[in-house]
Amino acid sequence: MASLSIVIGLLGAIYGGLPLDFLLNKFGWNYVIYTFSAFGCLLALLLVLITPSSSSEESASDNIFQDLKTVLFNKHIILISFFGGLMVGPLEGFADGWAKAFLCEAYQMTGDLASSLSSLMFIEKELQRQKLQLQLIASENFASKAVMEAQGSFLTNKYAEGYPGKRYYCGCEHVDKVESLAIERLCKLFGVKFANVQPHSGSQANQAVFASLLTPGDTILGLSLSCGGHLTHGAAPSLSGKWFKSIQYTVNKDTYLLDMDEIEKLALEHKPKLIIAGASAYPRKMDFKRFREIADKVGAYLLADIAHYAGLIAAGEYPSPAEYAHVMTSTTHKTLRGPRGGIVMTNDEALHKKIQSAVFPGLQGGPLMHVIAAKAVAFKEALAPEFKTYSKKIVENAKVLAQELQKHGLDIITGSTDSHIVLVDLRSQKLTGKDVVDSLERAGITCNKNSVPFDTEKPTITSGLRFGTAAETTRGLEAENFKEVASLINEVIQSGTDPVLLNCIETPEIYDLDARPKNFSSSNNLRRKPGSPNSATGELIHIVGRITDINCLPIQNAVVSIWHANSRGVNHYDKNIEDDPNFAGSGRFVVNNLGYYNFITIAPGKIGDRAPHINFLVQHPDFPEFTTQMFFADHNCDNCADPVLEDFFTIICNGDASNENNNF
Numbered sequence: 001m002a003s004l005s006i007v008i009g010l011l012g013a014i015y016g017g018l019p020l021d022f023l024l025n026k027f028g029w030n031y032v033i034y035t036f037s038a039f040g041c042l043l044a045l046l047l048v049l050i051t052p053s054s055s056s057e058e059s060a061s062d063n064i065f066q067d068l069k070t071v072l073f074n075k076h077i078i079l080i081s082f083f084g085g086l087m088v089g090p091l092e093g094f095a096d097g098w099a100k101a102f103l104c105e106a107y108q109m110t111g112d113l114a115s116s117l118s119s120l121m122f123i124e125k126e127l128q129r130q131k132l133q134l135q136l137i138a139s140e141n142f143a144s145k146a147v148m149e150a151q152g153s154f155l156t157n158k159y160a161e162g163y164p165g166k167r168y169y170c171g172c173e174h175v176d177k178v179e180s181l182a183i184e185r186l187c188k189l190f191g192v193k194f195a196n197v198q199p200h201s202g203s204q205a206n207q208a209v210f211a212s213l214l215t216p217g218d219t220i221l222g223l224s225l226s227c228g229g230h231l232t233h234g235a236a237p238s239l240s241g242k243w244f245k246s247i248q249y250t251v252n253k254d255t256y257l258l259d260m261d262e263i264e265k266l267a268l269e270h271k272p273k274l275i276i277a278g279a280s281a282y283p284r285k286m287d288f289k290r291f292r293e294i295a296d297k298v299g300a301y302l303l304a305d306i307a308h309y310a311g312l313i314a315a316g317e318y319p320s321p322a323e324y325a326h327v328m329t330s331t332t333h334k335t336l337r338g339p340r341g342g343i344v345m346t347n348d349e350a351l352h353k354k355i356q357s358a359v360f361p362g363l364q365g366g367p368l369m370h371v372i373a374a375k376a377v378a379f380k381e382a383l384a385p386e387f388k389t390y391s392k393k394i395v396e397n398a399k400v401l402a403q404e405l406q407k408h409g410l411d412i413i414t415g416s417t418d419s420h421i422v423l424v425d426l427r428s429q430k431l432t433g434k435d436v437v438d439s440l441e442r443a444g445i446t447c448n449k450n451s452v453p454f455d456t457e458k459p460t461i462t463s464g465l466r467f468g469t470a471a472e473t474t475r476g477l478e479a480e481n482f483k484e485v486a487s488l489i490n491e492v493i494q495s496g497t498d499p500v501l502l503n504c505i506e507t508p509e510i511y512d513l514d515a516r517p518k519n520f521s522s523s524n525n526l527r528r529k530p531g532s533p534n535s536a537t538g539e540l541i542h543i544v545g546r547i548t549d550i551n552c553l554p555i556q557n558a559v560v561s562i563w564h565a566n567s568r569g570v571n572h573y574d575k576n577i578e579d580d581p582n583f584a585g586s587g588r589f590v591v592n593n594l595g596y597y598n599f600i601t602i603a604p605g606k607i608g609d610r611a612p613h614i615n616f617l618v619q620h621p622d623f624p625e626f627t628t629q630m631f632f633a634d635h636n637c638d639n640c641a642d643p644v645l646e647d648f649f650t651i652i653c654n655g656d657a658s659n660e661n662n663n664f
Contacts, residue, residue, distance in 0.1 A: 138468025
């Protein structure tokens, strides 16, 4: 099959090199479908004619040509290979060929290429969503390539019930080393003696602690869900609220800070066996030392659930409970920036043995060795000096976001933050969290609705918003960027829930465009012409926009094409290619399911008396063709003198033009 993949990769490279953009422009979709179907049939026929007979020593499964013939003669393969090419998009040459080779090999292994292709297309759509939206969900982050490679490795195939050196299956010598390495790195990261890296999630890590320390009916003391706690901290819908007698502490009604004196009173009154110090929506520091003092007074265990703060704790940006808590639990995917999973840590060997038994065989069977490998990678990344710098920026960015939102008149729970979490109280705005998160998502910003202290709204509605800065800090956003983010958030909130006002500015149609190129590159990267070794000369710009109808609902599958002059004001597509041979000059992109598109290009120069501008063409089978131009706010003088913009003179010169005004 390896040799089969090589040949299919080569054939795919040839196929990927066909001028798809030219065919689309010239003849339309039907022609292209028929052309590629015919191409596939001819290729299959050719393989039949050239297939050599197998020798007596060579089986049919080892014959590369026989394998190819089998694949290409399947009734599904021609159609699927065509749509596979569309899914792969602008990849060229061998990259495109290898992608198609992967699809063919997936077919050979699963017998259901259509199903595999469908899954891959949804993965690609999710990738585009993550690229095109601001990710401000506090429990999300962007894992590194190394983490994802480990999670997608051959370790997926290995079953390994038990622990290193004590497995119930053979062939575990390598995964034993992987798990041992993860444990070693985790203990070093948090300064603890013992750790379990097998829990599939933070919730299961907490359940393991409950199973090892408690019996049904015992009393637990945890933070109320509406005041920032987590479901597993004794909330009524959770098993922790059903199996145990759950007492909930809250925050001060005036400051929204934890009232440690009140927590102590509740502990003395109810004598819990377990006190939980942790939260999912509490932005401030926790006094873990005081929590331990309270636990000791009533003979309780102290569990520190640091799921949200773990990365900050590891980097020294948030207080560590390692010295005080009997047990610590966490997830690995939030501020730790690892895969989705859970961990349990302790300095008590006796507790560690109980936890080991609670995880396996108590709660889980075989551990996810590919995830444990990814955890090991993430722990190593968190031990690097760069992670400390990153974590410091997370907190700095969160403080800036909170401060800027306050300047816009929004209420911030506790007034600021000591972590990555920023909580906004919408009650003074007379809005609900549900309404605003839906509006923010339409505007390209993802966060989550969240209860605020003493909220009277249902958890499905809420009166607040929770933002987190970890993911976008990973992307490289700095404090100044978060000032802009705060302005965008405020703009949406102040627009209320009117969908027409929410990132749905009607763009005027302009007909007097520069000459349209004969062909468009099927790529959204104009900065580098396909095959060019270098990038075009000029200032890099990233254009993000959205195609919607008049109700601000996304128009899916629209095709957006752009073309413009290079940085010297020369139209590349009019054959002046020697002026900048690396500049593509034009590009084309199909919007995602939310209607978003994005282009990477260079800032255009002036063309004669025309202000710098970019030409846009939007096409969709259900709508008439739409054309317009994008101008730049920092060229107001040029814009006001532009002959094409005479009809829009007032708009431009009042400073309303923006390079973000590209929603149609």
